Amino acid sequence: MNLLRSATTVGGYTMMSRVLGFVRELLIAALLGTGPVADAFYAAFRFPNLFRRLFAEGAFNSAFVPLFAKELEGGGKSQAQAFASQVLSFLVVTLLALSALAEIFMPFLVSWIIAPGFADDPEKFDLTVLLTRVMFPYLLFMSLVAMLSGVLNSFGRFAAAAFAPVILNIVIISTLAGAWVFGLISQTQIGTLMSWAVCVSGALQLLLLCIAVERTDFSIGFARPRLTPNVKRLLILAVPAATAGGITQINLLIGQIIASQKAGAIATLQYADRIYQLPLGVVGIAIGVALLPDVSRRLRAEDLDGVHNSQNRALE
Template sequence: MSLVRNFATVGSATLLSRVLGFVRDVLLAAALGAGPVADAFVVAFRLPNLFRRLFAEGAFNSAFIPLFGRTVEEEGDEGARRFAGEIGSALLFCLLVLTAVAQILMPFVVWALAPGFADDAQKFDLTVMMSRIAFPYLIFMSLLAYVGGILNTYQRFAAAAFAPVMLNVV
């Protein structure tokens, strides 16, 4: 019965997140319309999402969760807490360094992602500014995925599953 309950929890949270994500996208489209501001926003938000797949949902979580689970089994909660603290600190440090470097090099990053924007200086500058605002999102999403992995290891699925719902609301 626990499997069905956990499946229902995660499934309903995912469905609700998708619906609210659609509503968010509709509201953004209504607010920004179609044009250079919307184009700048899409490119600016693509950048942290690209890195999020690597840090939050990709290689990091694929490596961290099994290691954390094994640490819980072999060393208990105290060893797991120490391990998670060390890994969390290293992750945060790497994210802060990456964010600082990205902030400094953002014009080059935007040019690499959207080279066509360089023809329109105003659109390019807006995209650089929006990208600098949006990029720290990577830090928070990666830390959220990290904490979600810890919660899932302890079979606490609801908080991690409903986090994207809250992100769409906010």
């Protein structure tokens, strides 16, 4: 695996995603500004994104990729397929249950966790509940995307997984452009359309990665959900990463809770956040994503010199 080429691939698509994300924020700012609909949309989008960043992309990936690489190196494709199927089944059942509970108790979650400050504005509160319910299935899609990305990365295929986030921005930009061209009269309509666009983009990202995995001649089936030793091991390894990542995500959530007390503050913070995400995603995340499967494979082969070499090249 060529670390430089892999990091360049991931970095290139991440750069595209960040640039399009910036364009997306410009369009949202132009259409919604820092008004109540913008606040409601960003507060609603933060909740599934919090779980996605905490569990799906952070803790899950850091635990799944090394275990999957170990199964692939030690037992071949058949053993890796069995492990991936076990994890897929566990993920789907767990996330469906979580999504069902979240949809039922969403008013409580909004009033106590997502945006307590909106309780004084019934219209804004109800809109936030609606938008969060529409977007929450995005968590299910992105958790499965994270798993399939780990599979592809373990095979040294980085392009599809790196391109997937671009789809979110393309879908939302297209939705906003359509709203602009056809002159939607209500900001509430635009916010609702964007929420559905988020959900649709998650399904499209999952479809893209399913096709990419099939092209590697690697199939993942749906097994009876069980807490097998491998799944238990995955959960045990994910706990430290979830704990570490949870500190950042909880801080962001607390910031949103405080910002919800003032009109326009959540949208303003989101627009500011987009600026620093550009260099972070292009440099840090690109190298980290490319490095993890390479290091996992070398550790499995007990190639410590190779591990040190890969780490040194990444730092350079």
